Amino acid sequence: MSKIDSEDHGKKHPGKKGFSRRSFLQGIGISGGAVASLPKGLLAEPQAESGARVMGPGPVPVSLRINGKVHNLNIEPRVTLLDALRNHLDLTGAKKVCDRSVCGTCTVIVAGHPVYACGLLAIEAQGKDIQTIEGLLSTHGKAHPVPTAFVENDAQQCGFCTPGFVMAVKAFLDKHPNPTMEQVKQGLGGNLCRCGTYIGVRQAALDAAREMRGGKRA
Amino acid sequence: MQAFEYAKPATLKEAFGLLGAQWGEADLLAGGTDLLSLMKDYIHKPKRVVSLTGVKELKGIKSSSDGLHIGAMVTLEELLGNAQVRKEYLSLVQAARGVTSPQIRAMGTVGGDLCQRPRCWYFRNGFGLLAREGDGKELVPNGENRYHAILGNSGPAKFVSASSLGPALIALGAKLTIASGSGNRNVDADKFFLTPNDPASREVDLKPNEILTEIVVPPAAGTKNATYEVRQKEALDWPLATASVALKTSGSTVSSAKVVLGHVAPTPWNSAEAAQALVGKPLNESTAKAAAEAALAGATPLSQNRYKIQLAKVAVKRALLAAAGKA
Ligand SMILES: Cc1cc2nc3c(=O)[nH]c(=O)nc-3n(C[C@H](O)[C@H](O)[C@H](O)COP(=O)(O)OP(=O)(O)OC[C@H]3O[C@@H](n4cnc5c(N)ncnc54)[C@H](O)[C@@H]3O)c2cc1C
Numbered sequence: 001m002s003k004i005d006s007e008d009h010g011k012k013h014p015g016k017k018g019f020s021r022r023s024f025l026q027g028i029g030i031s032g033g034a035v036a037s038l039p040k041g042l043l044a045e046p047q048a049e050s051g052a053r054v055m056g057p058g059p060v061p062v063s064l065r066i067n068g069k070v071h072n073l074n075i076e077p078r079v080t081l082l083d084a085l086r087n088h089l090d091l092t093g094a095k096k097v098c099d100r101s102v103c104g105t106c107t108v109i110v111a112g113h114p115v116y117a118c119g120l121l122a123i124e125a126q127g128k129d130i131q132t133i134e135g136l137l138s139t140h141g142k143a144h145p146v147p148t149a150f151v152e153n154d155a156q157q158c159g160f161c162t163p164g165f166v167m168a169v170k171a172f173l174d175k176h177p178n179p180t181m182e183q184v185k186q187g188l189g190g191n192l193c194r195c196g197t198y199i200g201v202r203q204a205a206l207d208a209a210r211e212m213r214g215g216k217r218a
Numbered sequence: 219m220q221a222f223e224y225a226k227p228a229t230l231k232e233a234f235g236l237l238g239a240q241w242g243e244a245d246l247l248a249g250g251t252d253l254l255s256l257m258k259d260y261i262h263k264p265k266r267v268v269s270l271t272g273v274k275e276l277k278g279i280k281s282s283s284d285g286l287h288i289g290a291m292v293t294l295e296e297l298l299g300n301a302q303v304r305k306e307y308l309s310l311v312q313a314a315r316g317v318t319s320p321q322i323r324a325m326g327t328v329g330g331d332l333c334q335r336p337r338c339w340y341f342r343n344g345f346g347l348l349a350r351e352g353d354g355k356e357l358v359p360n361g362e363n364r365y366h367a368i369l370g371n372s373g374p375a376k377f378v379s380a381s382s383l384g385p386a387l388i389a390l391g392a393k394l395t396i397a398s399g400s401g402n403r404n405v406d407a408d409k410f411f412l413t414p415n416d417p418a419s420r421e422v423d424l425k426p427n428e429i430l431t432e433i434v435v436p437p438a439a440g441t442k443n444a445t446y447e448v449r450q451k452e453a454l455d456w457p458l459a460t461a462s463v464a465l466k467t468s469g470s471t472v473s474s475a476k477v478v479l480g481h482v483a484p485t486p487w488n489s490a491e492a493a494q495a496l497v498g499k500p501l502n503e504s505t506a507k508a509a510a511e512a513a514l515a516g517a518t519p520l521s522q523n524r525y526k527i528q529l530a531k532v533a534v535k536r537a538l539l540a541a542a543g544k545a
Binding site: 053054055056057058060076077080100102104107113114115116118119120121168171172186189190 | 226236249255266267454
């Protein structure tokens, strides 16, 4: 089985109506073969006393509540939340960099906690509120104070880590509305920036905190 | 990642019925912070993934007369949020804080921290726990071994145990409850970690059909404890060396001591030598230093990791002084 198969191809095209490179690739159905060639029962049937349903390995219905909207997908259990967002819902704000829970670019907020979307199976995120960067940018045409503070503090260079940082800051400020610089530093310990924009990011977090508390920006 | 069947049992009983008899059949999924990466790298290729996130019996922290019962599915963040943990088990707090990513602490569980697989890059690249080439040649001794073991490395295993909570729990005298369809067994945290001698063995005392359900930490009862970590960078990495200590004192002298080093050996390294160097003495800078020397006296560094000896000594000394309130 090839390495790219973590992308899961036995899927429908949910959500998106327009035509993108992604939906084109989905449309030509790059495989389906990976799924079809798998044996049906991978393991012995669960013992009788086990009431838990065994799902997959092929596509199964997965329902995700993202930025307040419910999306119904048909995806394999192995699809991560990150791949579901990016490849199935065209929510490409969360970035895929390490894909091993060690960089932070895919940070989203699940049930109020910052999480790495690459480290969570989409099927495990069912029934929980998922917030992505898209939800911060589109509320009534006015950006949320966190991304605004990033812009004002020039808190990015190449920008690849930025969506993850913005979500990490949002999650942190939701729980620590009045932080010190030291707390901000530790609160953002799960995100890396190769360009080294930490100073701007931390200041943006402090500015956004003030704004969110109803204060004026410095 | 290879495709797999997925099940989310609601009870332990249901979960047992879903597990396989051999490694590789089914994997338990807790927070997923380690397992998903292992699966993406094809180090683990389970046919079935059994999620523990729906099993209520594994959640929550309860206080009882025999100590604090920590469910295996308690997240590191929940552990840090517990008032009793913060009050009595400083060493656990410091070890969990050492997992410096809030995202990992929100997802990762106490059970998962103890069961996480080693970070040895040969293991993570498919050469097995004992890091051997197809012809059996050992890769670590003449390879990139700067992060490998400096203690307990005379056998074929040269990786270091990745768990930071392990040493803290061992120093505190914790017991683990391990359950399977045929009942429960209790294992001292100290006995849970194993040094494998053959490629098929695991580094923890678990069978493929067993689940770590609970960690019981005995009452602190005045035990002074602390963890000190030496790390390369503040964010997003495992420490280079840690020490977790627990001390009982009578008057001004140490009456009993546990000194457990982390990230320096294939298991957490419980140093009887360091403990012996302390008992019956007052704890001060010079006795702490002597204990550190004793802990590392038997170190057998590899070609690139001699530097870790000094780091580990510093960790022991500073953890002891912190526990005694002298840091
Ligand atoms: C960037 C980064 C930095 C880190 N730094 C540190 C650090 O400094 N110190 C440290 O200690 N850790 C560190 N970690 C590791 C982290 O703490 C673990 O990945 C996490 O605790 C694992 O928990 P989990 O619930 O996500 O486990 P999972 O990934 O779900 O599982 C890990 C393994 O344990 C098994 N398992 C899980 N629960 C049970 C159970 N109840 N019974 C039996 N088997 C079980 C799984 O089958 C799997 O093999 C770091 C991780 C990352 C990604």
